Amino acid sequence: MIPNTLTMRNNGPDLHTEDIAPGGRLVGRFWNLSQTAKYLGKSPAWLKKHSAKLEKEGFPKNDPDLGGRDSKAIIKFLDHRCGLDQKSPPQADLLQIRAKAIANDERK
Numbered sequence: 001m002i003p004n005t006l007t008m009r010n011n012g013p014d015l016h017t018e019d020i021a022p023g024g025r026l027v028g029r030f031w032n033l034s035q036t037a038k039y040l041g042k043s044p045a046w047l048k049k050h051s052a053k054l055e056k057e058g059f060p061k062n063d064p065d066l067g068g069r070d071s072k073a074i075i076k077f078l079d080h081r082c083g084l085d086q087k088s089p090p091q092a093d094l095l096q097i098r099a100k101a102i103a104n105d106e107r108k
Contacts, residue, residue: 029071029072030063030066030067030069031071032067033048033062033068036074039074057081060073060074060077
């Protein structure tokens, strides 16, 4: 029988952090409810309750054919939401941009 998870070893394959589930186990690209909730630091019940709101904000939807949510899309969503992607500046930069705009308006 082939196990559905693999334990990472120092001499294992070169994997990115998104390839590793919490607990250090290799998982497929699609995470089930429990894996997704654990990655978010939440319970499966919390994720069920808040998934509709999160999906309206761009959180990846569950793919019934593949049995879960795309882990790379989850990470991309979180990076964007936290300002870690190239498209949205970090919160501190947003505050500086807003402060400069206010200062420019007051000078006029």
